[in-house]
Amino acid sequence: MGWKERELQPDKSPRHFYGSEIRRLRKLHDNMSLGRLAKILNFSLGHLSRIEGGDSKPPEGLSEKLDTAFNTDGSFQRYYALAKREPFPDKYSTYLKLANTAIGHASYTLTVPGLLQSEAFASAVLNAGEPLATPEELEDWLTTRMARQTRLHQDPPPCRYWFIVDEWALRRPVGGAAVMVEQLSLLLAACQLRHVTVQVLPFSAGVHSEMGGTSLILLTLPDQEVIAYEEGSRSGHLIEDAHAVAQRRDLYDLLRAQSLSPHDTEAVIRSALEGFANALRGTARPLADE
Template sequence: MGAQERQLHPDKSPRHFYGSEIRRLRKANGNMSLARLAKIINYSVSHLSRIEGGESKPPEGLSELLDSAFGTDGHFLRYYALAKREPFPDKYSTFLKLAATAREHSSYTLSVPGLLQTKAVILAILQAGEPFADPTEINDWLTTRLRRQERLYRQPSECRYWFILDEYALVRPIGSPAVMVEQLSRIEEASRLPWVTIQVLPLAEGVHSEMGGSALTMLKTEDGSEVAYEEGSRSGTLFEDSQDVQHRQGLYDLLRAQALSPGDSGAKIRTSVEGFKDAARRQA
């Protein structure tokens, strides 16, 4: 017996309705499997599955392929006009799902990236960001973030990581000097992993393309598709359209060019470690 297909919710949004129409017409055409349809239109099964489930926005060009496969004379093209304008539902949870299986993970962050944060720094950031949250909520968020880090250290690595850290993250204290020594040492240790590259974007570079936000992440998923995620302090936006993703990839490439080399970045991190060690000794 085959695996039971997940329930769809066509009334949730135009995007979910678009996906439900894919399944309806598959079933109406000889109970066609998703894999069979993916082969007909030369598409990734996993990507098509996410679109059918309403998790991913249908990309430009897919509607014509579906109309041709089903002989539906512009049916999907008409619904695409609505689906493409819909803000991404549950965008952060979808981003996390994609990040959990991504093959390449590249990011720029103004502060220490979540995947590299120590427990003490995670707690400090959560408590500052959500000062009215219940301690149980804080603990749940802490546990979730620590669990996300496990993949980074798993061997053999399933993903290639590239982190660009603003120098701001190396000099702004979070907690005591001892907490910062632990945090910066963690970053330095991670940089020695063969599948991790860390660069520092120096303050001396001045203005750059991401000064308007706090984080930009580029993912290459396991099916080879690419997405981008821009995050502020209270909101985020997931981009799937190829033009949007390519635009942000270009911005990320500029950040790489502005950042210090991995070797010089390591030296910059060690200098910050020594500075906080001196501060810790003065406090002792």
């Protein structure tokens, strides 16, 4: 049975209409494949597929290329005027869908990344971050977060992971000493996985580009395209523009250079773990932010 293109929803939004027009005109032009159109436009096939499906906003400059390719006398430029003003809905859902197909995942987080959180740690973070949520909502979010970790432990691993974690995440007690002992032990276990690299960005690194508290995530998709996702405590921003993504990759390379080696990272995690373990035994108090 041959591959079947998914059904489009042109009446859902200006962005979806824009994408459906790409497919309609492709079909009118000798049933042109999306791959062929991507070559004509000199554009990423994966990105073009997401635009046609309504999952991504069209970037600046694409409409002019489409009008030239299809000889549509400015139609796509007029559609773009509407599509670019449309707020991008369900950004996190789109990010999760892309993350579940990525072959490379690189992130910097101020706290322990969700993919490496213990259930108790994740529960404490969610309860603190969403104090007005209902118990049912918190339970749903926790279940979703823990379910995402399944892909990390698949055999063979479908993705290469690189995590840069701020030292702040190791020192600030979340949920109490017992929760931190479990969490830091889990983090050490992740360091032993062959497809996972963990680095700590130490306090001694001083100022850096992500001090505003934003998490930076870079996803490498199966077609080798890289997209970025920036997330704050209350919002997320998906970035697909090639120039903007390249800037984030440069920033991530700087963070990687400022971070400890994997070997030294394990030593710092063990030190923090020992501090919380001692606190749990009542013999010492762990270091926290000064």
